[in-house]
Amino acid sequence: MRKIQLLLAFITLGKCTIAQQATAPEYLQLDKAINSVSAVMIHDVVNPPAASRYYAYFMMGPYNLATLHNKEMVPLGNFIKSYDQDNTLSLKPGQYDYKIASMYCILESGKMMLPSGYMLQDDEDKYIELLKKNNISEETIKASVKVAEEMTKKILAYSRGDNYNRLSGKLRYTPLKGVKNWYPTPPMYMEAVEPNWKTVRPMMIDSAQQFVPVRPAPFSTDTTSEFYKEAYAVYKISQHASSEQITIASFWDCNPFAVTTSGHMMIGFKKISPGGHWMNIAGIAVKKANLSFDKAVQVLTLEGVALMDAFISCWDEKYRSNGIRPETYIVRYIDNKWTPLLQTPPFPEYPSGHAVLSNASATVLSYLLGDHFAYTDDSEIPYGVGPRKFKSFIQAAEEASISRFYGGIHFNDAIENGNKQGRLVGGDIVKKLKAAKVEPILK
Template structure:
C-alpha cells in the first residue's frame, strides 16, 4: 500500500512538473513584446532593431541548448557565438533562466533598457503565483544575469559601437542618387550598417541583388516607366491597396506636419512586425518553450543578416527615391501614401527581410501555416488573416509599391535577394541538425 501511495505521489509530481513546463511557454511572447515596446519608445531604426532582438534571444537560446540535447546550440553554426560556461554547481530551472535572460539582455544593451526592470519584476511575481519557489527563481535569475553579461560583451564586439565614430554620410551628387526627402529631410540612417558582423551569412556582400534599372530622364526609358508606375498606382489606389500599404508601413517614426508644427508617431519596425508574427505562430502551434525560443532566435538572426545584406546594397547604389524623381520631373505636388523612409531606395528592405524570414518560418513551421496577425491592433488597424508566411511576405513586399516608396524592380529583386538569404539559412540549419519543429 505504501509503495502504491509513493508511486502515485511520484506520478503526480512528474505530471505537475510537466504541466509547469508548459505553463512557462506563455511568458515567451510577452517577454519579446516587452523588448519591442522599449524599442518603440526609443525609436530604434529597423536594422538596429533586428540586432537587438537577436542578442536578446541568443542567450536564451544557448541556455536552452545546453539543457535540451534535442536543440542544436547556436555555437554549432554561428561563428561569433562562443560556448558560454555557466558557473553554477547547482541544478537550475533553465526555462526560467532563458525567459529572464531575454529581458536581462535587453536591459543591458537597449538605450532605455532600464524600462525592462518592471517587466522583470512582473515576470517574477507571475512565477511565484504559479508555484515556483523563490530559491528556484533566484538561482535561475543569477544564471540569466551571468549569461546576459556575456552576450552583451559579445554584442559589443560586432562593430555597432564603432558606427558613431565613422565618417558622416553625405549624399552622392547627381539626379540618380538618393537625397533626403520630406517632411523631415532626415539624413541617411545607418550608412555603415554593412560593417556589422553578421550571424548566419558569411559576409554582407554574399547575396548581391541584380543591378537596378539604370537611371534616365528619357520618357521612353525603363526607369521612367518604373517611376510613372509608382506615380499612377499612387493616384489610383483602391481601398484594399491603401489598407495593405498602411498595414505594412512599419515606420518607427513617421512625421505629420500641419503648418509649422510637426508631430511624430512611433510605430513598430518591419523586423518587429515579423517577430510578433513569429510569436503568434509559435503560440498557435503550441510549441513548448524550448522550441519557441529556438524559432524566435533564428527568426531574429535571419532578420538581422537580411538587413545587413540589404543595407550593403542600399548605400552602394544609393538610388534616388520615387518621391524625389516624381516631384522633379512629373508632378511637383505629388506625395506618396506612406512617408518615404530616410535611406536609399534599392533594394526594398521589407521585400528582402520579409521574404528571407518567411522562408525560415516555412521550413520550421511548415508551408500553408495559416495565422491571424494582430500586430497592428495597437496602432488601431484590424487583424489580418494569412494562409502562409510566404503569402504575408508577398503582401509586405508589394505594399511598398502601393505606398509609393519603391520602384517595382527594387521589390522584385529584393524578394530574390531575400529568398536567396532565406534558402541559405535553411540549408545551413539542415546541415547542423536543426529540424522543423512541427
C-alpha cells in the same frame, strides 16, 4: 525660421505583438518579455537594422539555456560560425529553472543593451513578483536570476565583437551629389539611417556582399526609358489605389517614426519596426502550433538571426546603388505636388528592405513550420489596422513586398530583386541549418 513643435505620440505594443504560447503558464509566456523589450525600442525609436540586431541577441541567451537542458537542441556554435562563447554557468542544470532564467535573460539583455534599457528594471521587478504569486520558491528565483545574468554577460561579450560599437566613430554621412542619388525627403529630411551597417558582422551568411542583387534600372528622365516607366507606375497607382491596396500599404507600414504635419506642428507616431512585425508573426505561429517552450525559443531565435542577416545584406546594396526615391523623382519630373501614401524612409531606395527581410523571414519560417502554415496576423491592431489572414509565410512576404509599391516608396524592380535577394539570404540560412542538423519542427 518658423518654430516647429514636435509632439511624440507613443503607442504601446499592447497585447497584439508577440503572441504567447497557448499552454504556457503566464510567467513562461515569451511574449511578455519580448513585448517589454519591444516597447523600449519603440520608445527609443530604434531604427529597423538596429532593431533586428537586438532581437537576434535577445533570443540567443534563452536558446543557449535551452540547449543546456535539451540535448536535441543544436548549439548555436554549430550553425553560427563566429559564436565560440563558453556557455558554462556557475550553477548546474537542475539547480535553477532554465525557462524562468530564459524569460529573465530577455529582459536583462534589453536592460543592458538598449539606450533606455533602465526602463526594464520595472519589468524585471514585476516579473519577480509574478513568480512569487505563482509560488515559485525564493531559492529557485534567485538561482534562475543569477544564471540569467551570467548568460546575458556572455551574449553581451559576443555582441561586442560585431563592429556595431564602431559605427558611431564613422564619419558623418553626406548624401552623394547627382540627380540619380538618394536625397533626404519630407517632411523631416532625416539623415541617412545606418550607412555603414554592412560592416556589422553577420550571423550566418558569409558576408554582407554574398548576395548582391542585379543592378537597378539605369536612371533616366527620358519618358520612354525603363526608369521613367517605373516611376510613372508608382505615380499612377497612387492615383487609382483601391481600398484593399491602401489597407495593405498601411498594414505593412512599420515606420518606427512616422511624421505628419498640421499647420506649424509636426506630429510623430512611434510604431513597431518591420523586424518587430516579423518577430510577431513568428510568435503567432508559435501559439497556433502550440509549440513547447524550447521549440518556441528556437523559432524566435532563428527568426531574429534571419532578420539581422537580411538587413546586413540589404543595407550593403542600398548604399552601393544609392538610388533616388520615387518621391524625389516624381516631384522633380512628373508632378511637383505629389506625395506618397506612406512616409518615405530616410535611406536609399534599392532594394526594398521589406522585400529582402520578409522573404528571408518567410523562407526560414517555412522551413521550420511548413510551406502552408496558415495564420491570422493581428500585429497592427494597436496602430489602427485590422488583422489579415495568410495561407503561408510566403504569401505574407509577397504582400509585404508589394505594399511598398502601393505606398509610393519603392519602384517595382527594387521589390522584385529584393524578393530574390531575401530568398537567397533565407535559403543560405536554411542550407546551413540543414548542415548543422537543425530539423524542421513541423513536417
